[in-house]
Amino acid sequence: MxxxxxxxxxxxxxxxxxxxxxxxxxxxxxxxxFLGGHASTFNIHGTPVERGYHHWFTSDNAIVDLCEEIGISDHIKWVPSTVGTLFDNHIYDFVTPWDLLRYTPLSLPNRVKLGLSSLKIRRLKNWKSIESETAVNWLKNNVGDQVYEAFWGPMLRGKFGEEHYEKVGMAWVWGKMNTRFASRKHPLAKELLGYPIGSFKKLFDTLSEKITSMGGKIYxxxxxxxxxxxxxxxxxxxxxxxxxxxxxxxxxxxxxxxxxxxxxxxxxxxxxxxxxxxxITYMAAVLLILVMDRPLSNKYWLNIADRNIPFVGVIEHTNLIDPSHYNGSHIVYLSNYLTPDSKYYSMTQTELLNAYIPHLSKINPKFSKGWIQEIHHHKIDGAQPIIGPNYSDRMxxxxxxxxxxxxxxxxxxxxxxxxxxxxxxxxxxxxxxxxxxxxxx
Ligand SMILES: Cc1cc2nc3c(=O)[nH]c(=O)nc-3n(C[C@H](O)[C@H](O)[C@H](O)COP(=O)(O)OP(=O)(O)OC[C@H]3O[C@@H](n4cnc5c(N)ncnc54)[C@H](O)[C@@H]3O)c2cc1C
CATH class of the missing domain: 3.50.50.60 (FAD/NAD(P)-binding domain)
Incomplete structure (x- = not known):
C-alpha cells in the first residue's frame, strides 16, 4: 500500500x-x-544536543527496544539523576525518597504528609477513580494547603504556568509520577535516566537510514x-x-x-x-540555553519553587552527560512552559537573558555573566498539551x-x-x- x-x-x-x-x-x-520534531537537535561545539533537554526513564521499554532493533542500544548511557528544588535561595536535594524528610521548608509532620502523598499516588492502581478531579483539588484535599504550596503547586505551575495549572487533571499527575517511580529499581533507590550518547539525532538518523535503505522516502x-x-x-x-x-x-x-x-x-x-x-490547548516550551565554562549547580534537574523567579526549571545537561562530550563546556537549559499570551513567550533572546540573569545567583551565589560562552534560544510550539479532568471523554x-x-x-x-x-x-x-x-x- x-x-x-x-x-x-x-x-x-x-x-x-x-x-x-x-x-x-x-x-x-x-x-x-531536520528530523526529530520536538526531540530534534542543534550543535554545540560541533556536537548535537537537543533543542529542549531530553532523557529516558528505565521504564521507557518501547524506545529502548527500538534502539536495540536498529543496533544503537550500546549508545544508551544510564546515569543516576540528581534532582533538587530551589526554595528561598536554597537548593534541597530530591534524589532519594529520604530527601523528602530533609525538606525543611515544611514542618516534620508536613514532610511526612508529603511522603505519604507520593506513596498514595504510587499505590493508586485505578487512575480512572481520580480522573474527574483537578490535580489542585485532589492534592489540596489529600496533603493540605501548606504541603501543596511548598511542593506540588510549584511543580504544577512549573509545567503549566500561572494561567493553566488549575485546569490540569489528577490523572495526568498520576501518569507523570508513575513514570518517575518506574525509573527506580525499588521505592527507596535512586532514579536512573538514560541518554543516547551522540544525542537523540543518532536515533532519528539511524531510523532514517533504515527507512530509506528499505525503499522509503523522506522529504x-x-x-x-x-x-x-x-x-x-x-x-x-x-x-x-x-x-x-x-x-x-x-x-x-x-x-x-x-x-x-x-x-x-x-x-x-x-x-x-x-x-x-x-x-486541546498546547503550551510552548521556551528555552534559554547557556553554554558555560563551569557548572551552575551540581543538579541535573532543578525545580524552581520560588514564584519570583521567571523560569520554572533548570536542567543542567552536563550533570547527566559528561562535559567532555562538549569540549569541556557545561550546558544549562533555563526552561519555561508558556502559552503565546505570556510576555516571556514573545521576548527576544537578549530580553530573556536580561530577565533571567539576576536570578542565577540564587542558584549559585558566585555566578557571573562572564562564565557564559554561548547563548541559544529555542521556542518549541505545541510542546505540551494541557490535560484536564475526564480527558478520556474528549481525547x-x-x-x-x-x-x-x-x-x-x-x-x-x-x-x-x-x-x-x-x-x-x-x-x-x-x-x-x-x-x-x-x-x-
Ligand atoms: C522541552 C521538551 C522536553 C522534552 N523532554 C523529553 C524527555 O526528556 N524525554 C522524552 O522522551 N520526551 C521528551 N519530550 C517529549 C518528546 O519530545 C515528544 O513527546 C516527542 O518528540 C513527540 O514526537 P512526535 O513525533 O509525536 O511529535 P513531533 O516531534 O512534534 O513531530 C511532529 C512533526 O510534524 C511536523 N509537521 C507539523 N506540521 C506539518 C505539516 N503540515 N507538514 C509536514 N510536517 C509537519 C513537525 O515539524 C514535527 O517535526 C520533551 C518535549 C519538549 C518540548
Missing part, C-alpha cells in the same frame, strides 16, 4: 520504519529541514498543505514544494502533527471530531472517522505524560492498525 506520513518526529519515523520493513511504499513529509522542508478526502475516505496529500502545491495519491495517511494543525489541513472531518481537536481517537486516515500525536498519550517512548509505541501501533484495517476492507 502507498502510505503518506506527515511529520518526521519519533511517531512518524517509528511508523515509517515498521511499514517500510513490511514492504509498503512509504513517504514521510517533514516541514522542517525534508516539505510541508503538507491539505489531507484530501472523498466520500469519507482519504485520497491523498497536497504537498507544498517550493511554493507550489502538488497532489499525491495515498491509500493510507498517518498524521503526527499537533491537533490544531490536523484540524486546519484535513478535509471532511465530523463536527464532533473537530470539537475534540479544537478543545480524539486515532481513527479519525475518515477511512484510512489516522491521527497519532502527543495529545493522544494518556494518562502517561507525553514522551518519545510513547510516541514510538503509538507510531508502531498505528502502523499495525492501518495494515489490519486496510486488509479487512
Amino acid at each position: 502507498r502510505v503518506g506520513i506527515i511529520g518526521g518526529g519519533a511517531t512518524g519515523l517509528a511508523a515509517a520504519y515498521d511499514l517500510s520493513q513490511l514492504g509498503h511504499d512509504v513517504s514521510v513529509y517533514e516541514k522542517n529541514d 525534508l522542508s516539505t510541508g503538507i498543505d491539505a489531507i484530501t478526502t472523498d466520500s469519507g475516505r482519504v485520497t491523498g496529500l497536497n504537498i507544498e514544494i517550493q511554493g507550489e502545491i502538488k497532489h499525491e495519491k495515498f491509500d493510507v495517511v498517518i498524521s503526527s502533527t499537533p491537533s490544531h494543525i490536523f484540524d486546519a489541513i484535513t478535509e471532511g472531518l465530523s463536527t464532533e471530531y473537530r470539537r475534540n481537536l479544537r478543545g 480524539p481517537p486515532h481513527d479519525t472517522g475518515i477511512k484510512n486516515l489516522y491521527l497519532a500525536n502527543t495529545s493522544q498519550i494518556y494518562p502517561e505524560d507525553r514522551g518519545t517512548n510513547y510516541s514510538v509505541k503509538m507510531g508502531r501501533h498505528i502502523a499495525q492498525l492501518a495494515i489490519t484495517n486496510l486488509c479487512s476492507t
Whole structure:
C-alpha cells in the first residue's frame, strides 16, 4: 500500500520504519529541514544536543527496544539523576525518597504528609477513580494547603504556568509520577535516566537510514498543505514544494502533527471530531540555553519553587552527560512552559537573558555573566498539551472517522505524560492498525 506520513518526529519515523520493513511504499513529509520534531537537535561545539533537554526513564521499554532493533542500544548511557528544588535561595536535594524528610521548608509532620502523598499516588492502581478531579483539588484535599504550596503547586505551575495549572487533571499527575517511580529499581533507590550518547539525532538518523535503505522516502522542508478526502475516505496529500502545491495519491495517511494543525489541513472531518481537536490547548516550551565554562549547580534537574523567579526549571545537561562530550563546556537549559499570551513567550533572546540573569545567583551565589560562552534560544510550539479532568471523554481517537486516515500525536498519550517512548509505541501501533484495517476492507 502507498502510505503518506506527515511529520518526521519519533511517531512518524517509528511508523515509517515498521511499514517500510513490511514492504509498503512509504513517504514521510517533514516541514522542517531536520528530523526529530520536538526531540530534534542543534550543535554545540560541533556536537548535537537537543533543542529542549531530553532523557529516558528505565521504564521507557518501547524506545529502548527500538534502539536495540536498529543496533544503537550500546549508545544508551544510564546515569543516576540528581534532582533538587530551589526554595528561598536554597537548593534541597530530591534524589532519594529520604530527601523528602530533609525538606525543611515544611514542618516534620508536613514532610511526612508529603511522603505519604507520593506513596498514595504510587499505590493508586485505578487512575480512572481520580480522573474527574483537578490535580489542585485532589492534592489540596489529600496533603493540605501548606504541603501543596511548598511542593506540588510549584511543580504544577512549573509545567503549566500561572494561567493553566488549575485546569490540569489528577490523572495526568498520576501518569507523570508513575513514570518517575518506574525509573527506580525499588521505592527507596535512586532514579536512573538514560541518554543516547551522540544525542537523540543518532536515533532519528539511524531510523532514517533504515527507512530509506528499505525503499522509503523522506522529504525534508516539505510541508503538507491539505489531507484530501472523498466520500469519507482519504485520497491523498497536497504537498507544498517550493511554493507550489502538488497532489499525491495515498491509500493510507498517518498524521503526527499537533491537533490544531490536523484540524486546519484535513478535509471532511465530523463536527464532533473537530470539537475534540479544537478543545486541546498546547503550551510552548521556551528555552534559554547557556553554554558555560563551569557548572551552575551540581543538579541535573532543578525545580524552581520560588514564584519570583521567571523560569520554572533548570536542567543542567552536563550533570547527566559528561562535559567532555562538549569540549569541556557545561550546558544549562533555563526552561519555561508558556502559552503565546505570556510576555516571556514573545521576548527576544537578549530580553530573556536580561530577565533571567539576576536570578542565577540564587542558584549559585558566585555566578557571573562572564562564565557564559554561548547563548541559544529555542521556542518549541505545541510542546505540551494541557490535560484536564475526564480527558478520556474528549481525547480524539486515532481513527479519525475518515477511512484510512489516522491521527497519532502527543495529545493522544494518556494518562502517561507525553514522551518519545510513547510516541514510538503509538507510531508502531498505528502502523499495525492501518495494515489490519486496510486488509479487512
Ligand atoms: C522541552 C521538551 C522536553 C522534552 N523532554 C523529553 C524527555 O526528556 N524525554 C522524552 O522522551 N520526551 C521528551 N519530550 C517529549 C518528546 O519530545 C515528544 O513527546 C516527542 O518528540 C513527540 O514526537 P512526535 O513525533 O509525536 O511529535 P513531533 O516531534 O512534534 O513531530 C511532529 C512533526 O510534524 C511536523 N509537521 C507539523 N506540521 C506539518 C505539516 N503540515 N507538514 C509536514 N510536517 C509537519 C513537525 O515539524 C514535527 O517535526 C520533551 C518535549 C519538549 C518540548
